[in-house]
Amino acid sequence: MSRTPPSRPLLPSEPTTGPHIGMIWAQARNGVIGAAGTMPWHVPEDMARFRNLTHGSPVIMGRKTWDSLPERFRPLPGRTNIVITRDDATSRELAEESAVPASSLEEAVELAKARAESAHRVWIMGGGAIYAEAVEKEIAGLASVTRFDLEVDGDTYAPVLEPQQWELAAAEPASGWSISESGIGYRFETYQRI
Numbered sequence: 534m535s536r537t538p539p540s541r542p543l544l545p546s547e548p549t550t551g552p553h554i555g556m557i558w559a560q561a562r563n564g565v566i567g568a569a570g571t572m573p574w575h576v577p578e579d580m581a582r583f584r585n586l587t588h589g590s591p592v593i594m595g596r597k598t599w600d601s602l603p604e605r606f607r608p609l610p611g612r613t614n615i616v617i618t619r620d621d622a623t624s625r626e627l628a629e630e631s632a633v634p635a636s637s638l639e640e641a642v643e644l645a646k647a648r649a650e651s652a653h654r655v656w657i658m659g660g661g662a663i664y665a666e667a668v669e670k671e672i673a674g675l676a677s678v679t680r681f682d683l684e685v686d687g688d689t690y691a692p693v694l695e696p697q698q699w700e701l702a703a704a705e706p707a708s709g710w711s712i713s714e715s716g717i718g719y720r721f722e723t724y725q726r727i
């Protein structure tokens with residue numbers, strides 16, 4: 534069966550066969566990505582970007598990120614939702630909610646690749662524990678990061694992308710910030726693993 538061409542361009546460094554593993558998150562200037570099980574901001578432009586990039590692709594998340602999604606919005610539509618948990622009872626509940634349970638990040642990636650169909654990318658969408666493991670194990674080759682011109686209190690942090698291992702491939706705007714309708718400054722950055 535032939536694969537349909539990717540709907541969005543790959544980075545120049547990426548091989549044309551896939552799917553490829555990307556991470557996607559939004560962070561404040563101080564690295565905060567979450568507070569008390571939720572995200573401490575509301576930026577519609579970032580939500581739209583998340584939907585545009587991930588729609589049609591399998592998404593992988595930790596159980597706490599799944600729990601953070603309002604019940605009426607989960608599973609996220611148009612995407613196979615793969616949820617990582619160590620707990621068997623939770624796995625059964627996830628399957629009843631039409632999510633795909635996985636017992637490790639590696640298993641989640643295999644399940645996602647098997648379900649990618651024509652999607653050229655699989656997205657790891659959090660939270661902090663899963664990003665940290667993905668970076669440590671060098672599972673992803675790309676990171677799509679939204680930065681907010683904001684410092685907030687939180688309890689969950691973005692992984693550190695070491696400059697020896699990751700380089701900035703694209704930024705929008707190239708410098709400074711766009712201003713959200715919420716009034717918050719934001720910029721979209723894409724990093725690739727060297």
Ligand SMILES: NC(=O)c1ccc[n+]([C@@H]2O[C@H](COP(=O)([O-])OP(=O)(O)OC[C@H]3O[C@@H](n4cnc5c(N)ncnc54)[C@H](OP(=O)(O)O)[C@@H]3O)[C@@H](O)[C@H]2O)c1
Pocket residue numbers: 557558559560565566567568569570571572594595596597598599601617618619620623635636637638658659660661662663664666689
């Ligand atoms: N700003 C953003 O872009 C963004 C994106 C996503 C999430 N968030 C925020 O991040 C926070 C959640 O992140 P978090 O770090 O607390 O939790 P998380 O990474 O979403 O989920 C952690 C859970 O995943 C399971 N897990 C983790 N590693 C595992 C492994 N190696 N094998 C098997 N299961 C594993 C465990 O589930 P069990 O306990 O069920 O075993 C663990 O409790 C929330 O505040 C959320 O709003 C922010």
